[in-house]
Every structure is written in structure tokens, then in C-alpha cells.
Amino acid sequence: MRKKIAAGNWKMHLTSDQAQALVSEVVNMYHNEYHGDAEVIFAPSYPFLSQIHHLVKDVDKVHLSAQNLHEAEQGAYTGEVSASQLTSVGVTHVIIGHSERRQYQQESNALLASKIDIALAHGLTPIYCIGETLEQREAGNTLDVIRTQMTDGCFHLDAEAFGKLIIAYEPVWAIGTGVTASPDQAQEVHAFIRQLIRDKYGAQVADDCSILYGGSVKPSNAAELFAMADIDGGLVGGAALKSRDFTDIIKAL
Numbered sequence: 001m002r003k004k005i006a007a008g009n010w011k012m013h014l015t016s017d018q019a020q021a022l023v024s025e026v027v028n029m030y031h032n033e034y035h036g037d038a039e040v041i042f043a044p045s046y047p048f049l050s051q052i053h054h055l056v057k058d059v060d061k062v063h064l065s066a067q068n069l070h071e072a073e074q075g076a077y078t079g080e081v082s083a084s085q086l087t088s089v090g091v092t093h094v095i096i097g098h099s100e101r102r103q104y105q106q107e108s109n110a111l112l113a114s115k116i117d118i119a120l121a122h123g124l125t126p127i128y129c130i131g132e133t134l135e136q137r138e139a140g141n142t143l144d145v146i147r148t149q150m151t152d153g154c155f156h157l158d159a160e161a162f163g164k165l166i167i168a169y170e171p172v173w174a175i176g177t178g179v180t181a182s183p184d185q186a187q188e189v190h191a192f193i194r195q196l197i198r199d200k201y202g203a204q205v206a207d208d209c210s211i212l213y214g215g216s217v218k219p220s221n222a223a224e225l226f227a228m229a230d231i232d233g234g235l236v237g238g239a240a241l242k243s244r245d246f247t248d249i250i251k252a253l
């Protein structure tokens with residue numbers, strides 16, 4: 001079933017104390033102020049996963065995500081983290097293919113396909129990120145880029161496996177820039193993504209897939225984005241670092 005989701009991608013921000021304080025504040029506000037059925041996902045840096053797990057493990061509809069994982073089961077990969085290491089500390093979700101990793105670590109669609117495979121093999125829910133750069137948008141290539149990222153990154157899966165994915169559309173030009181895609185711009189791409197899924201896997205799988213929007217989501221624009229037919233929530237960076245803002249974004253769901 002399609003879920004409404006607010007995911008906070010903290011990137012390389014916060015220290016241990018700050019991370020725990022942020023989660024405690026959001027969980028408190030979520031309980032006191034929100035009575036809907038949206039799910040919340042926190043994606044802290046690796047060192048805090050275990051601590052945050054203890055804070056959220058008994059909280060209904062609140063989940064823990066890593067920001068990345070390695071595609072191998074285990075081995076001599078200094079500095080990397082495996083799927084089984086993540087599940088061993090209570091992680092349930094993992095962001096795969098964030099544009100910052102595509103850009104700075106040269107992660108290709110083919111590599112991301114293997115990361116999705118290892119995540120699924122260990123029961124982790126991938127949050128697979130796709131999105132075009134400003135250059136690609138201005139050249140009129142947005143939908144082609146999206147099609148390739150979907151085809152090469154996750155359309156090798158069978159329908160059952162694909163049904164476990166969360167997709168996040170994040171136009172690169174909107175990430176961390178303060179410039180948000182307009183609701184119509186975002187909806188156009190979300191509808192296209194859902195149509196690609198429909199063509200590949202059929203109507204039921206497409207209708208059930210949660211497709212999140214990311215890129216400068218804030219309390220002031222969340223409601224109008226989330227009101228669009230094919231936008232099922234947000235992958236939030238900067239605004240997820242402030243408990244008041246992130247809670248207000250959850251409430252906009």
C-alpha cells in the first residue's frame with residue numbers, strides 16, 4: 001500500500017548529543033501534535049545509528065535509515081559499511097543513489113543497482129534517489145535522465161522486489177539551494193515516474209509505490225507539494241535538522 005513518508009536526511013551534520021536531542025524532540029512533538037498515519041524516517045550518520053535505534057525502536061511508524069551502504073557482503077573495504085552491519089544495529093532503510101554520492105563518489109546507475117540488490121537481500125528498504133541536474137533540465141533532458149536512472153538502477157527487479165522500494169525524486173538544482181521545484185514541476189516528473197512503473201510492472205505496483213519529493217522542502221512549501229496527486233512525502237535535508245521545522249513538515253502530510 002502506498003504510504004505517506006517524511007524522511008530526514010541529515011547528511012554529515014550533527015554530533016552525537018545533537019542527534020539524540022533532535023530525535024527526542026521530533027518524536028515528542030510527533031506524538032503530541034500529529035495524529036495522522038504518515039511514517040517518519042531518520043537518516044543520521046553511521047556513528048549514531050545504534051544510539052538512535054534505541055530511541056526509536058519502540059516508536060510506532062518511526063524508522064531508522066542509513067545514508068549509504070557498500071554493495072559487497074563483507075571484505076577488505078576500509079571505511080565502508082555493509083548491509084548486515086546496518087541490520088545488526090536495527091537499521092531498516094537505506095538511502096541509495098543520493099545525488100551527492102552520484103556526484104562526489106561517481107556512483108553509477110549500475111553500481112546503485114547492485115546496492116539495491118544487497119539491501120533487499122538483507123531486508124533493508126532502499127530509498128532510491130533519482131533526479132536531473134540544472135544543465136540536464138535546461139537542455140530538455142529531464143525525463144530521459146529519469147527514465148535511464150529508473151531503467152538502469154532498479155528495473156532489473158521483479159515486481160515483488162520492486163514493490164519494496166521507496167523512490168525519491170530530487171532535482172539536483174533544488175537540493176540545498178533554497179530553490180524548490182514548483183508543485184507542478186515536481187508533479188510532472190512524479191507522474192512520469194509512476195507511468196514508467198505502470199508500464200513496467202502494472203497499475204497495482206505503480207499505485208502502491210511511495211514516491212517522495214526532495215529538494216529544499218520546508219514548512220512553508222511542504223503542504224502544497226504534498227497536495228499533488230503523485231507526491232507521497234518528502235526526503236528532507238536542511239529542514240530536517242530543526243525539530244520544529246521537521247515536525248511541521250510531517251504535519252503537512
Ligand code: PGA
Binds near residue numbers: 170174175239
Ligand atoms: P535539502 O536536501 O532539503 O537540504 O535541499 C534534500 C536532500 O538532499 O535529500
